Amino acid sequence: MVPVFLRHGSVAVLLLGVVAEITAWLFGVMALQPLMVLLGALMFYLSEYGMHRFAFHAAPLSWPPARKLQHRLHYDHHVEPGRLDLLFLPIWFLVPNLAVAAGLFALPFGLEAAFSALLGMMLAILHYEWVHYVAHIPYQPRTRLGRWIKQYHLRHHFISEKHWFGVSNPALDGVFGTFRGPAASEKSATTRTLYS
Numbered sequence: 001m002v003p004v005f006l007r008h009g010s011v012a013v014l015l016l017g018v019v020a021e022i023t024a025w026l027f028g029v030m031a032l033q034p035l036m037v038l039l040g041a042l043m044f045y046l047s048e049y050g051m052h053r054f055a056f057h058a059a060p061l062s063w064p065p066a067r068k069l070q071h072r073l074h075y076d077h078h079v080e081p082g083r084l085d086l087l088f089l090p091i092w093f094l095v096p097n098l099a100v101a102a103g104l105f106a107l108p109f110g111l112e113a114a115f116s117a118l119l120g121m122m123l124a125i126l127h128y129e130w131v132h133y134v135a136h137i138p139y140q141p142r143t144r145l146g147r148w149i150k151q152y153h154l155r156h157h158f159i160s161e162k163h164w165f166g167v168s169n170p171a172l173d174g175v176f177g178t179f180r181g182p183a184a185s186e187k188s189a190t191t192r193t194l195y196s
Helices: 002-006 009-026 034-055 064-079 091-109 111-136 144-158 171-176
Strands: none
Touching: 002 009, 002 111, 009 091, 009 111, 034 091, 034 111, 034 171, 091 111, 111 144
16 A cells, blocks of 8 residues: 555655755755744645635636646546546646745745745645545545545545545635535535536
8 A cells, every 4th residue: 555655756756855855954954944844734735725626626628728637637536536647646737836835935934934834835745645545545544533534535526526625634624614514415416527
């Protein structure tokens, strides 16, 4: 299970980034700012929810290349939720988004703050990738929390694609009104096809 997870490109890139940042901190190349690490993680969790709800579940765009991008980034994952190649963030999507986010932190807060925020983002994305991976493989988590998070995400795929957007942080569904109890939501006919 873990070796399969580690083989995916985004996971390898994130792990290399985390190791590089921790090494730079240990050797005094950059200072670590714990508050910025936390802020970077929080920024990712907010963007995870926002991207999932408003970008990945947006109505199909009319321009064919944009529509193809929508399918690769999320629509096809709903069609075939068990396909691992559609599960993980593509490197070509991950790396530019990390660079932009780090740049946005660097402008007002400086390079060392951006360094720390980037570490928080990468750790949070690794958490997201792991939770998402475990939700879609035939594995039963050992903890009650792990089982609950897995079931929580699978409701998004098999009950209603209009709820349960927080893959690794379900609390945001409560904040933004997209949380439902399992019995409180009618089964949607479009959980697999979205707009197709």
